[in-house]
Amino acid sequence: xxxxxxxKNLALAKAINESLRxxxxxxxxxxxxxxxxxxxxxxxxxxxxxxxxxxxxxVIDTPLAESGIVGTAIGLALRGYRPVVEIQxxxxxxxxxxxxxxxxxxxxxxxxxxVKLPVVVRIxxxxxxxxxxxxxxxxxxxxxHVSGLKIVSPSNPSDAYWMMQxxxxxxDPVIFFEPKRRYWDKGEVNTEAIPxxxxxxxxxxxxxxxxxxxxxxxxxxxxxxxxxxxxEGRNLxxxxxxxxxxxDFDSIQASVEKTRRLVVVHEAPVxxxxxxxxxxxxxxxxxxxxxxxxxxxxxxxxxYPPARLEEEYLPGLDRVLDAVDRALAY
Amino acid sequence: MTVESTAAHxxxxxxxxxxxxxxxxxxxxxxxRKSAEPExxxxxxxxxxxxxxxxxxxxxxxxxxxTPEELxxxxxxxxxxxxxxxxxxxLQRQGELGLxxxxxxxxxxxxxxxxxxxxxxxxxxxxxxxxxxxxRGVDPxxxxxxxxxxxxxxxxxxxxxxxxxxxxxxxxxxxxxxYAMGVAKDGADSAVIAYFGDGASSQGDVAExxxxxxVYNAPVVFFCQNNQWxxxxxxxxxxxVPLYQRAQGYGFPGVRVDGNDVLACLAxxxxxxxxxxxxxxxxxxxxxTYRMGAHTTSDDPTxxxxxxEREAWEAKxxxxxxxxxxxxxNHTDEGFFAELEAESEALGRRVxxxxxxxxxxxxxxxxxxxxxxxxxLVDEERAQFAAYQASFVDEDGGK
Numbered sequence: 210x211x212x213x214x215x216x217k218n219l220a221l222a223k224a225i226n227e228s229l230r231x232x233x234x235x236x237x238x239x240x241x242x243x244x245x246x247x248x249x250x251x252x253x254x255x256x257x258x259x260x261x262x263x264x265x266x267x268v269i270d271t272p273l274a275e276s277g278i279v280g281t282a283i284g285l286a287l288r289g290y291r292p293v294v295e296i297q298x299x300x301x302x303x304x305x306x307x308x309x310x311x312x313x314x315x316x317x318x319x320x321x322x323x324v325k326l327p328v329v330v331r332i333x334x335x336x337x338x339x340x341x342x343x344x345x346x347x348x349x350x351x352x353x354h355v356s357g358l359k360i361v362s363p364s365n366p367s368d369a370y371w372m373m374q375x376x377x378x379x380x381d382p383v384i385f386f387e388p389k390r391r392y393w394d395k396g397e398v399n400t401e402a403i404p405x406x407x408x409x410x411x412x413x414x415x416x417x418x419x420x421x422x423x424x425x426x427x428x429x430x431x432x433x434x435x436x437x438x439x440x441e442g443r444n445l446x447x448x449x450x451x452x453x454x455x456x457d458f459d460s461i462q463a464s465v466e467k468t469r470r471l472v473v474v475h476e477a478p479v480x481x482x483x484x485x486x487x488x489x490x491x492x493x494x495x496x497x498x499x500x501x502x503x504x505x506x507x508x509x510x511x512x513y514p515p516a517r518l519e520e521e522y523l524p525g526l527d528r529v530l531d532a533v534d535r536a537l538a539y
Numbered sequence: 540m541t542v543e544s545t546a547a548h549x550x551x552x553x554x555x556x557x558x559x560x561x562x563x564x565x566x567x568x569x570x571x572r573k574s575a576e577p578e579x580x581x582x583x584x585x586x587x588x589x590x591x592x593x594x595x596x597x598x599x600x601x602x603x604x605x606t607p608e609e610l611x612x613x614x615x616x617x618x619x620x621x622x623x624x625x626x627x628x629x630l631q632r633q634g635e636l637g638l639x640x641x642x643x644x645x646x647x648x649x650x651x652x653x654x655x656x657x658x659x660x661x662x663x664x665x666x667x668x669x670x671x672x673x674x675r676g677v678d679p680x681x682x683x684x685x686x687x688x689x690x691x692x693x694x695x696x697x698x699x700x701x702x703x704x705x706x707x708x709x710x711x712x713x714x715x716x717x718y719a720m721g722v723a724k725d726g727a728d729s730a731v732i733a734y735f736g737d738g739a740s741s742q743g744d745v746a747e748x749x750x751x752x753x754v755y756n757a758p759v760v761f762f763c764q765n766n767q768w769x770x771x772x773x774x775x776x777x778x779x780v781p782l783y784q785r786a787q788g789y790g791f792p793g794v795r796v797d798g799n800d801v802l803a804c805l806a807x808x809x810x811x812x813x814x815x816x817x818x819x820x821x822x823x824x825x826x827x828t829y830r831m832g833a834h835t836t837s838d839d840p841t842x843x844x845x846x847x848e849r850e851a852w853e854a855k856x857x858x859x860x861x862x863x864x865x866x867x868x869n870h871t872d873e874g875f876f877a878e879l880e881a882e883s884e885a886l887g888r889r890v891x892x893x894x895x896x897x898x899x900x901x902x903x904x905x906x907x908x909x910x911x912x913x914x915x916l917v918d919e920e921r922a923q924f925a926a927y928q929a930s931f932v933d934e935d936g937g938k
Binding site for chain 2: 266271272274276277279280281282283284285286287288289290304307308311312315316317318319320321322323324325356357359379380381408454455456457458
């Protein structure tokens with residue numbers, strides 16, 4: 210499809226950039242904050258050019274202090290601003306974890322609804338880019354366990370663009386996990402489209418034999434798995450969750466009632482991960498529909514390994530296909 | 540700009556563990572405490588006499604025009620706050636509150652700083668700022684909801700520009716800084732004040748709030764009530780230098796004020812707020828005071844501090860000090876004190892009745908306000924809870 214006035218072919222990082230630009234343009238209360246987000250445009254250039262066009266008071270380079278970034282964003286939100294903060298890498302969010310969990314997540318409830326905290330915390334997450342320690346983690350389950358937060362992760366440029374718009378407009382704090390290994394993947398973005406609900410899953414490939422559920426960086430892999438399985442005569446459905454909290458169990462249930470088999474794929478460790486929650490709830494909801502136990506493919510209960518080993522750690526085509534085979538063998 | 544001199548002060552020596560503490564170490568600590576005191580900005584001595592010296596000259600003008608009526612107002616605020624605090628402590632002992640964090644002894648720090656504020660200023664308290672809440676017009680009974688266990692807050696922060704109490708130590712200093720950054724962006728000339736204690740000064744969030752406020756020149760006053768004890772840990776376990784001197788390393792002024800001197804607290808806070816309003820950035824005020832009671836009703840100060848220490852501080856009582864001054868200046872008569880006594884008793888009675896009348900929250904409050912825009916899981920679990928509750932009603936014959 211050729212680019213039109215409203216449709217652009219954008220890399221995922223650039224789609225977020227344009228979405229942030231649109232938000233800054235539309236609402237003077239929107240602020241961008243983080244380490245290196247200004248002149249450098251972020252270490253992944255997601256905020257490239259924004260400070261130049263919107264100034265240092267809208268696009269704010271912060272001290273290197275993650276708790277400070279989130280804590281001051283809370284204060285700014287209390288004053289009526291809508292801060293979008295960047296945590297440089299997944300593994301660096303933990304100094305801010307206290308502010309996110311004990312303050313950001315709870316203040317609306319503590320104030321009996323009088324205080325709203327429309328703060329977006331952007332976290333480039335996941336592996337596959339050959340990075341050093343603390344630069345490749347997937348901590349989404351640690352946040353999903355906390356009430357008061359919403360957690361989303363786009364898998365493609367169009368969703369990245371629109372989900373960022375919706376996250377900024379949300380009156381709830383949103384943790385926005387960006388699949389950094391997909392930052393450079395391109396796709397069509399219709400900037401005039403009317404987006405679907407932020408927390409609704411999307412069937413990205415229809416199928417009848419088994420459902421693959423994924424979000425963020427693993428959606429593309431699952432589409433590749435489905436394509437490979439198709440060559441073996443297997444018709445897999447792929448569901449892009451898009452949102453980890455709330456999680457769209459209705460869409461998973463509908464798919465599983467059709468395919469009767471479910472494999473959940475994520476990069477995070479399997480143990481106590483989002484796959485565990487999905488498996489438990491889908492077993493409850495679909496016990497009589499399931500032909501096989503819900504299987505999970507993900508990281509191991511081990512620190513994220515050095516880059517030369519990450520391909521062994523991360524779910525890849527063969528590991529997911531193996532799980533598909535096991536599920537279909539029941 | 541005045542930054543209190545650091546030259547005269549030697550870093551304190553650690554008192555060491557109890558078992559290993561030698562006589563020499565104890566002496567060192569006592570000496571260190573004594574040597575710290577002359578740095579205080581003081582306008583009123585413990586005997587109630589006005590002080591004029593080179594150290595307080597810059598601040599004294601901020602209390603120079605305090606009228607006798609205003610002095611009586613400060614006295615009334617402190618007396619009523621103490622009475623409220625005593626009532627809350629008693630209510631905890633009677634089982635009406637799950638916990639109480641007493642402010643006994645810190646009335647001057649809180650009323651002095653609280654009365655320095657303008658209505659459009661914004662306050663970020665810790666969980667002991669009952670006197671500041673009083674100055675902001677928050678109904679004292681509202682402060683007790685969270686201690687009784689009927690809510691986790693209990694007032695609208697924007698009604699009185701008084702944020703909810705923050706339990707996690709030091710977190711609110713960052714909220715105050717961010718809020719102040721927003722005030723500056725709005726071009727408003729109001730100021731923000733963040734309260735915290737000597738223990739909180741060890742927290743990373745407090746350090747980060749100093750960094751952010753300095754870098755962005757945020758109009759925020761950091762008001763540290765150094766009440767000498769972080770539960771059972773003395774200030775020596777938090778710092779090797781006087782706390783107000785921390786500000787120097789961040790590039791803004793720090794000043795230590797006699798926290799039991801309501802006039803000095805009023806003056807120094809006004810000075811710091813004026814700096815904030817004038818775009819001169821943050822200030823650290825260390826109110827040097829003493830928590831006369833326990834950290835909360837859960838601990839027992841007799842296990843970790845000496846009676847003599849408390850007795851020494853009792854002699855510096857903030858309320859007694861102002862009373863002596865009022866009496867010596869002939870600003871009051873017996874009628875004033877008698878009326879105030881009656882007003883105190885009425886306040887205690889009202890608070891007692893209000894607490895006992897507080898209804899338990901509705902069961903469904905568990906699910907209220909978890910999210911502003913709703914959440915599917917909360918909706919699902921609320922429905923499950925409702926069905927579970929309804930099952931009891933059915934068994935009971937539909938009642």
